[in-house]
Amino acid sequence: MIEGAGPVAAFWGLSALTLLAAGGVVVSRNLFHAVLFLIVVFLGIAGFFLLLSADFLAMAQVIIYVGAIAVLILFAIVLTPRASRDNAETRMAPVALVAGVAVAGLLIPAILDAEWRTLSSAPALPVSDLGRELLGVWVLPFQLASVLLTAALVGAVVLVRSPREEREEIDEEERR
Amino acid sequence: MSGAPFLATEHWWDLRDLSNISREILEFLDRVGPDWLAYVVSPLIGFVAAFLLFVLPSQLFVGVYGERRLIGRMQSRLGPNRVGKFGLLQPIADAIKLIQKEAITPRGADKWVMWTAPVVFVAPAVLVWAVIPFGPNMVIADIPVGLVYFLAITALPVLAAFMAGWSGNNKYSLFGAMRVVAMAISYEVALVLGLLGVVLFTSTMSLQAIVEWQREHDIWLVFLQPLAFVIYFISASAELNRTPTDIAEAESEIVAGYLTEYSGMKWGLFYGMDIGYALAAAAFGSTVFLGGWSLFGLEEWVPPWLILVAKTHLFYFVFIWTRGTLPRLRIDQLMALAWKYMLPLAAINLLVVAAERLWWHEAGLGDGIVYLFAAANIALALLLVVGWARVLGYRPERVPTRPRLVKHVGGYVAPGAETGGGR
Numbered sequence: 001m002i003e004g005a006g007p008v009a010a011f012w013g014l015s016a017l018t019l020l021a022a023g024g025v026v027v028s029r030n031l032f033h034a035v036l037f038l039i040v041v042f043l044g045i046a047g048f049f050l051l052l053s054a055d056f057l058a059m060a061q062v063i064i065y066v067g068a069i070a071v072l073i074l075f076a077i078v079l080t081p082r083a084s085r086d087n088a089e090t091r092m093a094p095v096a097l098v099a100g101v102a103v104a105g106l107l108i109p110a111i112l113d114a115e116w117r118t119l120s121s122a123p124a125l126p127v128s129d130l131g132r133e134l135l136g137v138w139v140l141p142f143q144l145a146s147v148l149l150t151a152a153l154v155g156a157v158v159l160v161r162s163p164r165e166e167r168e169e170i171d172e173e174e175r176r
Numbered sequence: 177m178s179g180a181p182f183l184a185t186e187h188w189w190d191l192r193d194l195s196n197i198s199r200e201i202l203e204f205l206d207r208v209g210p211d212w213l214a215y216v217v218s219p220l221i222g223f224v225a226a227f228l229l230f231v232l233p234s235q236l237f238v239g240v241y242g243e244r245r246l247i248g249r250m251q252s253r254l255g256p257n258r259v260g261k262f263g264l265l266q267p268i269a270d271a272i273k274l275i276q277k278e279a280i281t282p283r284g285a286d287k288w289v290m291w292t293a294p295v296v297f298v299a300p301a302v303l304v305w306a307v308i309p310f311g312p313n314m315v316i317a318d319i320p321v322g323l324v325y326f327l328a329i330t331a332l333p334v335l336a337a338f339m340a341g342w343s344g345n346n347k348y349s350l351f352g353a354m355r356v357v358a359m360a361i362s363y364e365v366a367l368v369l370g371l372l373g374v375v376l377f378t379s380t381m382s383l384q385a386i387v388e389w390q391r392e393h394d395i396w397l398v399f400l401q402p403l404a405f406v407i408y409f410i411s412a413s414a415e416l417n418r419t420p421t422d423i424a425e426a427e428s429e430i431v432a433g434y435l436t437e438y439s440g441m442k443w444g445l446f447y448g449m450d451i452g453y454a455l456a457a458a459a460f461g462s463t464v465f466l467g468g469w470s471l472f473g474l475e476e477w478v479p480p481w482l483i484l485v486a487k488t489h490l491f492y493f494v495f496i497w498t499r500g501t502l503p504r505l506r507i508d509q510l511m512a513l514a515w516k517y518m519l520p521l522a523a524i525n526l527l528v529v530a531a532e533r534l535w536w537h538e539a540g541l542g543d544g545i546v547y548l549f550a551a552a553n554i555a556l557a558l559l560l561v562v563g564w565a566r567v568l569g570y571r572p573e574r575v576p577t578r579p580r581l582v583k584h585v586g587g588y589v590a591p592g593a594e595t596g597g598g599r
Contacts, residue, residue, distance in 0.1 A: 005212060032342060036289065039335060059324040067331030067364070071357050074338055078354065127321060127381055 018044030039070045195313035222316035226305040239451030240267035250500035279440035289343035294445040297336035300329045301452040309384045311480035322383040334360040341434030352433025356424040362514035363411040369522035370407035373529040387468035398465040399550040403525040403557040412457040420502040458491035
C-alpha cells in the first residue's frame with residue numbers, strides 16, 4: 001500500500017503527467033512533437049518504477065527507452081522522406097480505435113480481477129542479485145535476446161550497404 | 177585504512193564535514209515545523225551546496241575565465257585580461273551581456289521546441305550532482321545504482337541538443353543535431369563497457385561504495401583499470417562536445433552546429449551548461465577512478481570535499497589541456513575511433529577484468545593481489561593501445577618532425593582523391 005503524503009502526491013502527479021503526455025502523443029499533429037511527448041511518457045513510467053522502489057529498472061528505463069529508443073525514433077523521423085506528412089488522418093484510424101478498445105477491454109478487467117500481492121515493506125533487491133538471476137536462472141532468454149540483437153545489427157548493416165559500396169569493396173579485394 | 181577514526185567531529189562548526197550544518201538545520205526544522213518541511217528543505221540544501229556554491233562559481237571562474245586564460249596561454253596569447261583585475265570579472269561581464277542580448281527566434285522555427293530545449297539541457301546538469309559524494313556523509317542521494325543514474329541522466333542532454341538542432345529550421349543546425357546523436361550513441365557503448373570493468377572490480381554501483389572500496393584497498397581504480405580510464409576520458413570528451421571531438425558544433429564546417437540559430441541567454445544556457453557537464457564528468461571521473469574524496473589517509477586532516485573539488489578541477493584541467501593542444505577530428509575519424517578502436521579495447525578489458533575478478537575470489541587470494549593486477553593491467557593497457565593501433569595500420573610517432581599528408585600516415589583517403597591537389 002502506498003502511504004504518506006509524499007508518495008501519494010508523487011503517484012497522482014506522475015499519473016497526470018504520463019496520461020497528459022500520452023494524450024499529447026496521439027493528439028499532436030507534428031510527428032516530432034509526438035516523439036517528444038513519448039519521451040515524457042517514458043520518463044513518467046521510470047518515475048513509477050522509482051515509486052515501486054525498483055531503482056535499477058527505472059534507470060534502465062531511462063537509458064534504454066529515452067537514451068536509445070527515442071533517439072532511434074527521432075532518427076527514423078528525420079531520415080523518412082514522407083515524415084513531413086505529419087500525424088494526419090489515415091484510413092487506419094477506425095481500425096486503430098477498435099484495436100485500442102479491444103486491448104483496454106482485455107487489460108482493465110484483468111487488472112481489476114487479479115489478486116495483487118502487496119508487500120508491507122519494499123524488498124531490497126541488490127543489483128548483484130539481479131545479475132545472478134539473469135545469468136543463472138534466466139540465462140537462456142538473456143542469450144536469446146543477445147542473439148536477436150546481433151542478428152538485427154548484422155541485418156541492418158547488410159540492408160544499408162549500397163550496391164556501389166559493395167562493388168568498390170570487390171574491386172579493392174581484386175586489386176590486392 | 178578501514179576502521180581508522182574519522183577526525184571530523186559532529187559539531188556544526190567542523191568544516192571537515194559540511195553535512196553537520198545541514199543536519200543541524202534539518203533537525204531544527206523538524207523541531208519547529210511540520211514533519212514534511214525537512215523533506216522539502218533537504219534537497220534544497222543539497223542543491224544550494226552542490227550547485228550554487230560549487231558548480232556555478234566553478235563554471236564562471238574555472239570554466240569561462242580559467243579555460244580561456246589557459247587556452248590563451250597554450251596558444252601564445254593573453255586571453256581575457258581587461259575587465260577587472262587580471263580580467264577576473266570577464267565571466268560576469270559576459271553573463272550581463274548575454275542576458276541583455278536579444279534572443280532571436282527565426283520565423284520558420286518551431287517556437288515551443290526551441291524554447292524548451294535549453295531548459296531540458298539545464299535540468300539534468302543539476303540532477304547529475306545528486307549522486308556525487310563530496311565526503312563520507314556529504315552526498316545528497318546515495319542510491320545503490322548511482323553509476324547507472326549518472327549514465328541515465330547524461331543521456332538526456334543529447335535529446336535537448338537534438339531538439340535545439342531540429343527546431344531551428346536550419347540545415348546546419350540539423351547536421352549538428354544528427355552528429356551529436358550519432359556520436360553520443362557510438363561513444364556511449366564504449367563508455368558503458370569501460371565502466372562495467374569498474375563495477376566488476378568493486379561489485380557495487382553506488383558511488384559512495386566505490387570510493388570506500390578504493391579507500392579500503394589503498395589503490396585508485398585508475399591503476400587497476402587504466403584502459404577503462406582512457407576510454408572514459410575520450411568518450412566523455414566526445415559526449416561533452418569538447419574541442420578535439422566537437423564536430424557537432426564545428427565552426428569551420430557547419431557554422432555552430434545545433435546552436436546556429438540560438439542567441440542571447442538561450443545560447444548562454446547551452447554554453448554555460450556545457451561547462452557544467454564537463455565539471456560533472458570530471459567529478460564523476462575523479463570519484464570513480466581517482467579515489468573521490470579520499471587521498472590515502474589525508475582525508476582525515478583535510479576536508480574531504482576540498483579533496484574532491486581539487487581533483488575535479490585537476491581533471492577539468494586535462495580537458496582544457498587536450499582542448500588547447502589537439503586539432504579537431506573529422507567525423508569519420510571519430511566514428512572509426514569509437515567503433516574500431518575503443519569498442520574492441522573495452523571488450524578485451526572487460527574480459528580481462530572478469531577473469532581477474534573470478535580468479536581473485538575463487539582462489540581466495542588476499543587483498544594484496546590488487547597491486548599485482550594493477551601492474552599487469554597497466555602493462556596490458558599499454559600493449560593493447562599500441563598494438564591495436566598497429567593492427568589498424570596506424571604507426572604512433574613519438575616525435576613528429578615534419579607535416580605529412582593524411583594518406584602517408586595511413587589515414588582514410590576518399591576514392592578518387594589520390595590524384596587531387598590540382599587546385
